[in-house]
Amino acid sequence: MAPAATDWSPLWISLESSLTATTITLILGLAAASWRERHSGPAMALFDGACLLPLVLPPTVVGFFLLLLFGRNGPVGRLLLRFGASLVFSWPATVIAAAVVAFPLMYLTARAALEQVDSRFLEAARTLGASEWRAFRQIALPLAWPGVLAGTILSFARALGEFGATLMLAGNIPGRTATIPIAIYFAVEADDMRSATAWCAADLIISVALLSGLYYWTHAQGPARWARR
Amino acid sequence: MTMTLEVHIEKKLAEFALDLSFSADDAPLGILGPSGAGKTMLLRCIAGLEHPSRGSLVLGGKTLLDTQRGILLPARKRRIGMLFQHYALFPHQSVRQNIAFSLTSLPAAERERRVRLMLERVHGVELGERYPRQLSGGEQQRVALARALANEPQALLLDEPLSALDTHLRSQMEVQLQETFSAYRGPALLVTHNIEEAYRLTSRLLVLSRGRIAALGAREEVFRKPPSVEVARLTGCKNISRARAVTEHMIEAIDWGCRLHVSQLPAGAILNCGIRAHHLDFAEHRSAGATDDNIFPCWLVRSSETPFRITLYLRLHKPPDESGGHDLQAEVFKEKWEHFRDRSQPWYIRLASDALFVMPE
Numbered sequence: 001m002a003p004a005a006t007d008w009s010p011l012w013i014s015l016e017s018s019l020t021a022t023t024i025t026l027i028l029g030l031a032a033a034s035w036r037e038r039h040s041g042p043a044m045a046l047f048d049g050a051c052l053l054p055l056v057l058p059p060t061v062v063g064f065f066l067l068l069l070f071g072r073n074g075p076v077g078r079l080l081l082r083f084g085a086s087l088v089f090s091w092p093a094t095v096i097a098a099a100v101v102a103f104p105l106m107y108l109t110a111r112a113a114l115e116q117v118d119s120r121f122l123e124a125a126r127t128l129g130a131s132e133w134r135a136f137r138q139i140a141l142p143l144a145w146p147g148v149l150a151g152t153i154l155s156f157a158r159a160l161g162e163f164g165a166t167l168m169l170a171g172n173i174p175g176r177t178a179t180i181p182i183a184i185y186f187a188v189e190a191d192d193m194r195s196a197t198a199w200c201a202a203d204l205i206i207s208v209a210l211l212s213g214l215y216y217w218t219h220a221q222g223p224a225r226w227a228r229r
Numbered sequence: 230m231t232m233t234l235e236v237h238i239e240k241k242l243a244e245f246a247l248d249l250s251f252s253a254d255d256a257p258l259g260i261l262g263p264s265g266a267g268k269t270m271l272l273r274c275i276a277g278l279e280h281p282s283r284g285s286l287v288l289g290g291k292t293l294l295d296t297q298r299g300i301l302l303p304a305r306k307r308r309i310g311m312l313f314q315h316y317a318l319f320p321h322q323s324v325r326q327n328i329a330f331s332l333t334s335l336p337a338a339e340r341e342r343r344v345r346l347m348l349e350r351v352h353g354v355e356l357g358e359r360y361p362r363q364l365s366g367g368e369q370q371r372v373a374l375a376r377a378l379a380n381e382p383q384a385l386l387l388d389e390p391l392s393a394l395d396t397h398l399r400s401q402m403e404v405q406l407q408e409t410f411s412a413y414r415g416p417a418l419l420v421t422h423n424i425e426e427a428y429r430l431t432s433r434l435l436v437l438s439r440g441r442i443a444a445l446g447a448r449e450e451v452f453r454k455p456p457s458v459e460v461a462r463l464t465g466c467k468n469i470s471r472a473r474a475v476t477e478h479m480i481e482a483i484d485w486g487c488r489l490h491v492s493q494l495p496a497g498a499i500l501n502c503g504i505r506a507h508h509l510d511f512a513e514h515r516s517a518g519a520t521d522d523n524i525f526p527c528w529l530v531r532s533s534e535t536p537f538r539i540t541l542y543l544r545l546h547k548p549p550d551e552s553g554g555h556d557l558q559a560e561v562f563k564e565k566w567e568h569f570r571d572r573s574q575p576w577y578i579r580l581a582s583d584a585l586f587v588m589p590e
Contacts, residue, residue, distance in 0.1 A: 120313055121317055124311070125319075126304040127309060129306075138330075143320070
């Protein structure tokens with residue numbers, strides 16, 4: 001059964017899981033990108049490949065691997081089971097699926113943004129007594145911020161639109177794991193075109209708002225106060 | 230108490246190895262050398278931004294680096310102020326925040342007081358709330374200087390501080406640097422490839438060539454008696470000739486085809502002699518009899534003018550031929566040039582023995 005048009009749960013589930021996934025992605029993506037900044041070598045190609053894999057694999061394949069990992073017989077799933085927890089077909093599963101598919105976008109943009117930061121600023125910070133963490137937090141991150149912000153918004157958009165991996169790992173449990181894209185799919189399948197149209201319109205509004213926000217921040221706001229003469 | 234910096238550094242670079250030892254104290258030390266000689270790398274090693282393969286650094290009795298004992302202090306713990314070539318002011322922070330960056334351990338009131346003091350010292354009190362992009366090149370340099378000095382560093386390193394400025398600002402900022410140097414207590418190292426800048430701003434000079442020390446000493450010494458042809462050239466000497474000793478007080482300048490009286494010969498084989506372009510002197514005529522005045526007939530090959538001086542390219546002993554080659558290059562003020570420009574040639578040029586220097590290599 002498709003949810004009634006008055007059931008707003010897909011919207012909240014989508015927003016909550018996308019926001020949570022984006023926060024996780026932002027932290028992990030920044031950590032991976034700044035770690036990668038400080039390391040080089042042939043082995044790093046493998047690291048890059050692993051980080052970008054969810055971008056090139058079909059989401060259903062990503063979902064399948066996640067199922068293998070987090071399922072009852074998977075290594076992580078069995079560990080969780082020992083604590084009496086199960087991840088598959090739960091709300092956290094929507095977060096994990098969305099975070100994994102959004103991660104490559106965050107990693108790519110964060111790396112590009114951090115690479116743009118002139119290393120002399122970081123060197124100056126070090127000679128002025130700053131620790132690596134302080135140099136990252138107060139110098140690298142603010143200077144890379146427009147790029148990092150763009151990556152964050154892209155990741156959020158990707159997380160919001162996630163369907164394949166979410167369906168594999170979290171399924172379609174109305175009120176718990178049914179996000180907007182999943183609600184649309186099952187509405188169409190149940191021939192409930194009114195609900196499908198409503199959710200599609202909602203998705204459209206959110207996307208337009210996001211993209212114009214992205215444009216505003218990176219172009220109109222981008223050259224911040226300090227960059228203007 | 231004088232603070233001393235003892236440097237011993239070995240580091241392999243792409244084309245050559247950095248390998249040098251010296252010490253610096255309160256007297257500002259100018260580091261001169263052609264581009265790519267390793268000057269900036271030397272500063273970066275001292276600051277802790279690069280790590281030498283072998284060596285030691287001791288600053289005021291404290292070991293910053295000792296590869297044999299496995300001591301390696303990171304840059305942030307060295308308390309060495311560094312002024313970067315393009316200043317590297319944090320663009321997203323105001324001038325005040327830039328200067329306060331190294332002062333986080335101080336209470337807020339004390340920090341504000343120190344920032345103000347630093348701005349006063351570089352004559353920039355009105356700049357506090359501005360951002361680096363709103364500053365002129367000269368103002369940026371002043372702020373960078375204030376930032377580098379804010380936490381009272383034990384040593385000060387300046388990497389081509391004036392190269393990013395245009396000519397007019399350069400002389401202004403030189404005055405600022407001179408003020409800073411005279412107020413600063415501790416080793417100050419200034420890297421430059423501008424000979425005159427180095428001479429004006431520092432009292433000792435270190436000439437670097439392909440990672441090694443080519444000369445080190447008081448600036449007057451290095452200029453008056455360059456130890457090698459390379460140093461002579463790097464310090465701007467235009468006239469160099471191969472030479473050999475004839476007697477204790479006379480050498481033969483092979484390229485110039487003449488014998489020259491010199492005040493004193495160093496020990497060992499003499500291979501080259503030189504004289505600076507502005508030390509060449511024009512005589513009224515060849516004085517008869519006196520043989521120790523080093524005066525020779527010369528002809529003008531060509532000249533090149535600057536607003537106040539003229540450079541004369543001269544050929545010794547005979548008129549110029551079609552090859553256009555010259556033996557000596559003389560630099561004179563135009564007023565002086567007016568006196569003898571219309572005289573018939575040959576003119577007579579004096580290579581004063583106290584201005585001549587001989588070099589073993």
